[in-house]
């Protein structure tokens with residue numbers, strides 16, 4: 001990987017041997033390996049020991065989870081807040097594991113829509129709740145740095161499963177509780193285009 005990065009620096013018109021860049025290939029490799037370390041994570045291991053049987057069927061919400069991911073179209077960061085809710089049947093996930101789950105899927109090359117769906121579907125498969133909702137609000141550097149959209153534009157994606165899909169009251173209760181900065185929410189499953197402009 002380091003040889004490729006050195007070559008990339010040269011292709012960009014840089015001198016890879018100058019002082020400031022001489023260790024850059026090593027650093028970039030290390031950074032990229034960390035930023036894509038989610039591929040190696042085992043979801044069962046991540047959640048193992050943190051599933052609890054409860055007699056509770058009200059909405060569980062974990063909001064404002066920071067996440068950082070890399071857009072697969074441009075290899076540039078997109079980052080923001082993730083909000084997760086579910087209504088348990090018999091099992092809950094330890095609260096600290098929700099941010100960990102978000103990290104596992106964020107540390108891959110991603111599109112925001114797929115990331116949102118993967119988090120929601122994993123919770124659905126793991127604890128079979130009555131419903132799961134995931135909303136992600138993100139700034140995409142591939143858009144803001146290139147001036148594709150206004151600097152402050154935030155892409156919002158959501159995955160609503162089970163009761164969050166079928167019951168508008170449950171859904172709006174959740175949306176009210178997380179108080180989105182953005183006004184409109186994109187339904188990921190119905191969308192064919194991407195938050196990150198595909199060019």
Ligand SMILES: [Zn+2]
Nearest residue numbers: 071074142196
């Ligand atoms: Zn992009």
